[in-house]
Amino acid sequence: MLEQLRGRLVTPESPDWEQVRSGWNLSVDQRPAAVVEAAGPGDVEQVVRYARTHGLQVSAQAGGHGATHALDDTIVVRTDALDELSVDVPARSARVGAGVRWGSLQGALDGTGLTGLPGSSASVSVVGYCLNGGFSWFSRPYGSGAGSLRAVELVDAAGDRRWVDDASDPDLMWALRGGGGNFGVVTAAEVELHPAPAITGGRLMFPIEQAAAVLTAYGKATQEAPESVTLWAYLVHYPQSPALPEAVRGKSFCMVDVITPDGELDGVLATVRSAGTVLSEVIRPLQPSEVADLNSVPTPPQALSLITSAFQEVTPELIGTLLSYAGEPSLIFQVAIRHLRSGGVGGRPGAAAADPVAPYMVLAVSIVPSPELQQAAEDQLRALQEGLLPWRTGYMPPSGLSAWNTLRDCYSEADLTRLREIKRRVDPDDTFVGNFRLP
Structure with a gap:
């Protein structure tokens, strides 16, 4: 089934496996079962359907940030090539593919009088940063990166791609704003932009x-x-x-x-x-x-x-x-x-x-x-x-x-219970694994 990928499947038998399997943080020796370098959202859909059919798990990783041992034995989907980027200045929003880094989004905002909510590294992906919270230079006036998520394009547990926002599924949006990749693979997101007339x-x-x-x-x-x-x-x-x-x-x-x-x-x-x-x-x-x-x-x-x-x-x-x-x-x-x-x-x-x-x-x-x-x-x-x-x-x-x-260091027991309930609803077979698993 994965032979139909437009991107590349990398396995332990591949000559460049040692290089490809590594995350950005070299102190974590992550050991996935395989890595898929997705060429587009369609590849992500194929991987999720394959994993569900074969009882495997899927994790998403753009440039390798967020390496943990939670990704061991999963199929890691690298989303670097999902580089769609468009800015709507009047609507104060941007649509970004899962591979877009903060440096690219911020560069597209020069001269607009707007800013996103980047943290301390231009090389981190916008989507991964927002899904995991995100501490920004502008957290004081505008909040952290998670709160800037307006909507996401999500490949769900059935392998189908759909847009999710507060109108269609407010509980899932709540979980995605900080719950990481435990609920699906986000292939694109709409993020809110903020006034920055004179940084x-x-x-x-x-x-x-x-x-x-x-x-x-x-x-x-x-x-x-x-x-x-x-x-x-x-x-x-x-x-x-x-x-x-x-x-x-x-x-x-x-x-x-x-x-x-x-x-x-x-x-x-x-x-x-x-x-x-x-x-x-x-x-x-x-x-x-x-x-x-x-x-x-x-x-x-x-x-x-x-x-x-x-x-x-x-x-x-x-x-x-x-x-x-x-x-x-x-x-x-x-x-x-x-x-x-x-x-x-x-x-x-x-x-x-x-x-x-x-x-x-x-x-x-x-x-x-x-x-x-x-x-x-x-x-x-x-x-x-x-x-x-x-x-x-x-x-x-x-x-x-x-x-x-672990996520026990992030959330109260009440919030963990809510996250688990949402996980059971949207991913009952536990197909998706974020860089920190739900305990």
Whole structure:
């Protein structure tokens, strides 16, 4: 049956299997049963029908992001070639294929006065990001990526392709906004766009020795900032890599990034600037295409691990804990504090499974140069996560999960029960597997 594919079926017997089966995150040795590089939505339909007939499971993955062992023994459908992209400026919406990355969508918005809700990487697929929650530079004024989903083109458990929106199936839309790929394969989506008449943003860099004062000032600035302004703070330890500029190579910094869609930054940064010695400040107008690259997340495949934790306030005790675990160079490359919108995705409480429940999150990342350091890096991250437990508040959407976490770390038991009920209705044979399975 799969011989009719327009795309390519890759199996363990294929010469390039080792390369194709890998995800973007090289720390996860995902081992699917096969990979289908879909040429179009029709290939996805064929794969789902084949899997259902043969008692197999299907997972979707665009560029390889979201690698976990939940995808082991499944047929992984790579959706990179589903690259449809159209923008309707008057309707403030875009239709994107499942392979479209944030860099492409944002590039199509230059000059429109609109923006999507990208996160910290232009290489992540729009669809995968939104299905898993999505923390955006514009989460404060406009909510997270999940809330921007207006409708999806879904290949369902029967292998049929159909459009789903809040009018046709509000419960399924609720589940798709954060429940990941557990309910079908999304081949395209309509996402909401938002006003961005004058995007302005950039970065301030301080010596790492002044981090306590800068993070304290950052916490105060986030309380003073209008909702249109987003501030993220970092502790960063750059490695001794010849690929890095000499100005940062082997050095550590405390940094604060700022962005707004409307250009109003007057007074917002005064508190942060006065906290220490500003080594570098670059604040400038930005095109939508430049937003996702604001904090320079690396795009080549990496061996990466991360942890997240949600909390209510930037306190001296929290700052002290972060510095005790990550104030000196170690296997933890970066610790970020992100200020998020609280009280409902996209301003619509209850519209998404991935509703944020806290105004801040900590995100810590390790990028290891060699496999033998992987376990030590994970141990350091887990220790930091445990150290943050006294301040933890609520849950994190799946886009903030570590590869070793489960959806129990994301949702209350009531929400998990609702997700399971929707799963049983739309996928009774458990054909679909997201990068985090429903427990």
